[in-house]
Amino acid sequence: MKHLNTLDLLPLTAACLLAATCAPIIAAEHPQIDRNQGWVSLFNGVDLDGWKTTDVRGGTEPNAWVVEDGCITRKAKGYLASIGQYGDFILDLEFKVGPKTNSGIFLRYDPKYAAGEKIYWWNGLLEVQLFDSFGKTQTDKHDCGALYDMLAPKPNTMHPPGQWNRITITAKGSRIAIVLNGARVVEANLDDWTQAEKNPDGTPNKYHKPMKDVPRRGQLVLQDHPGEIFFRNIHLKPLD
Numbered sequence: 001m002k003h004l005n006t007l008d009l010l011p012l013t014a015a016c017l018l019a020a021t022c023a024p025i026i027a028a029e030h031p032q033i034d035r036n037q038g039w040v041s042l043f044n045g046v047d048l049d050g051w052k053t054t055d056v057r058g059g060t061e062p063n064a065w066v067v068e069d070g071c072i073t074r075k076a077k078g079y080l081a082s083i084g085q086y087g088d089f090i091l092d093l094e095f096k097v098g099p100k101t102n103s104g105i106f107l108r109y110d111p112k113y114a115a116g117e118k119i120y121w122w123n124g125l126l127e128v129q130l131f132d133s134f135g136k137t138q139t140d141k142h143d144c145g146a147l148y149d150m151l152a153p154k155p156n157t158m159h160p161p162g163q164w165n166r167i168t169i170t171a172k173g174s175r176i177a178i179v180l181n182g183a184r185v186v187e188a189n190l191d192d193w194t195q196a197e198k199n200p201d202g203t204p205n206k207y208h209k210p211m212k213d214v215p216r217r218g219q220l221v222l223q224d225h226p227g228e229i230f231f232r233n234i235h236l237k238p239l240d
Helices: 006-022
Strands: 051-054 065-068 071-074 079-086 089-097 102-109 126-131 165-172 175-180 183-189 218-222 229-238
Touching (some): 079 102, 089 102, 089 126
Antiparallel strands (some): 065 071, 071 229, 079 218, 102 218, 175 183
């Protein structure tokens, strides 16, 4: 057996350091929010500074989103978009739904999706589903924590309606990971979605372009759908 001396170990050590440097940062658990580690707050708990109502689909109404009791909540028609745009990041927030609520968070949204006659999903739009799926024993691609119509969350860690949930979403290049209430429920590589209207496992989806081609930078958007939805403690750590 050959014994490695210090000089033998140098190339191996350099390779390990390079791999560690280049490896995507994908959260496996909820992070500790520390401003000294690059975290920023996207919601001040008082008003919608840093956000604006946007017409993703079907127009907008006045005061579509408001701040009540330190939480962002939907009141009328319109989607709520961050003014800032983000590429690679970790997003961490808390949300609470009412019974049968169907909502979501769009990642890397490009406003051109809302242009013209085509509905936003025709060109592909990455959505993390927020949904009242508490108690389901088998999840599908439309339950809470899913990449909507793309990949089901496993396991189902959704809390009952009226209770707060914590979600951490990591977007690093083509890789997306979702941690919901302490468990990683989704890990995906968008580069595996090579065909329009089809998932890697052969099941159909609604997106009219391969999801590998969706933008890698854009706004965060809170979805306008029926049902009670509340957000608080919204933090983001840029990774680029």
